[in-house]
Amino acid sequence: MTTTIGFIGLGIMGGPMARHLAGAGHDVAGHNRSPEKTAPLVEAGGRAAASVTEAVDGAEVVALMLPDSPDVEAVLTGDGGVFDTAKPGTLVVDFSTIRPDVAADLAARASERGLRMIDAPVSGGQAGAENAALSIMVGGAAEDVEAARPLLDVVGKTVVHVGPAGAGQTVKAANQLIVAGTIALVAEAITFLQAHGADLPAAVEVLGGGLAGSAVLDQKASKMLDREFAPGFRIDLHHKDMGIVTEAAREAGVVTPVAALVAQLVAATRAAGDGGLDHSALFRTIARLNGEDVS
Template sequence: MTTVGFIGLGIMGGPMAVNLAKAGFDVIGYDVVPPRHAFLTQAGGRFATGIAEVVQKADVVVTMVRDSADVEAVTLGEQGILAHARAGQLYVDMSSIAPRTARDVAEVARPLGVRVLDAPVSGGETGAIEGSLSIMVGGDAEDFQAALPILEVVGATVVHVGPHGAGQTVKAANQLIVAGTIELVAEAIVFLEAYRVDTEAAVRVLAGGLAGNRILDRKAAGMLARSFEPGFRIDLHHKDMGIVTSAAREAGVVIPLGSAVAQLIAALKAQGDGGLDHSALLKLVEQLSGRGSQPA
């Protein structure tokens, strides 16, 4: 039985680790917030006292942490993954970080004989719970094949998209599309409400036509109800849009709409709404339109 070490048991990592344990993998998890271990142990997993124990006991190590700085600390620190990893071990980072960071980690790991994949995900908390995430993987093709049995437990769409860093580049494009789509759905809802249209009926018919998209399917009901419990927080999407805009600048690519939405997300964060779901872009559209929050 393959032992999977899972570091980072938050909103996304927790249910992913649980799904691996339920699928029969021997999962040993670690998080800096100890109460998060309970969900994993209830599903049959184990918990470790630190990163060193995870790496020493695991065949494959997976990380799902907040940002590039966290990945660097967890991976490259004095007590990090690579300090304890052994040659041939497979390390899969499923966080959303800068493509350059993913390439740097792979470069440091190469002379140690540690195989690295960057495998960020899309699908939010619901996808993590359901095991229906979309996973975009960068790295060597043979390492991708080795990780596939694990990735297919937590994701419904798992695709190798290129060399190291490619997974993070595709994830950046994903976050660009998601942010833009949420903003347009938010604008459409406020527009419809201004004309006192039956918005629930409007969303149903829009979802069935060319305007149909996953945001309408998964987020519109909460947006109509002004329920912004976080499936994916504004704070995290703000971080991701920083990755997108920086990578686009580095490549000499112009993203005018993406840059505008990045600023709107930044404004929400600055107002103290960073802990809300990214569908809370609706709040900002209402404010800019001079309209108070509509009744649920």
């Protein structure tokens, strides 16, 4: 069945996701702060919306893919935002990565407005978005998650309901910790292998076949070997995510010493001017620490 969707945020992740939904036969109206980013959606059969209000008008589902908690709050609660303009019963699906407490609060406020809201952050990066192969961790009421599932299945390969509102964001924070920590260790391993004169591609290949193998090793080691860090997921965003991890851990009274160290390494990479690069550019910080000129 065709669903009318207002999709807000058509960047590296949101753009491909909106196009997949349009390609699946849904009526998708997309809005982005940079209007030119609506063009690929229009080419895929969607519509361009000049404002949030226009995107939400008549929508049965409103989807968000925005950078951070303040962006989501502004789009939902600002004048002319989703909460002001969506019709009662509208399902709000937030694909953004934001603070778990903010997600839970926004879901409660949505309910007060007669709306339904789930948090559905994704993992898989640009490649996952383009290939409709994302892992989606979903928080919210079971009936709302099931209502959204046909759409989630269009953009994701692994879709799992992980608990009530905010739970999706908690799981996503854990995901980002694992990813950043693994990137840091892959960077250190490559630096270690390089210092010993190992055949780096061969070493990465055999590591990938054993217990050290991971999606991070498969996707990010080649970027480090080639020193090619075009963004798929930017350091700036992972810096934001590590802030979510450390803050949420502190609020829960959980001690996460490795998370604290990795957060500092990500922050150092950003401070060195690499915030716009792929998060695999954490390698550049490890290289700097070992005296390598990465200019």
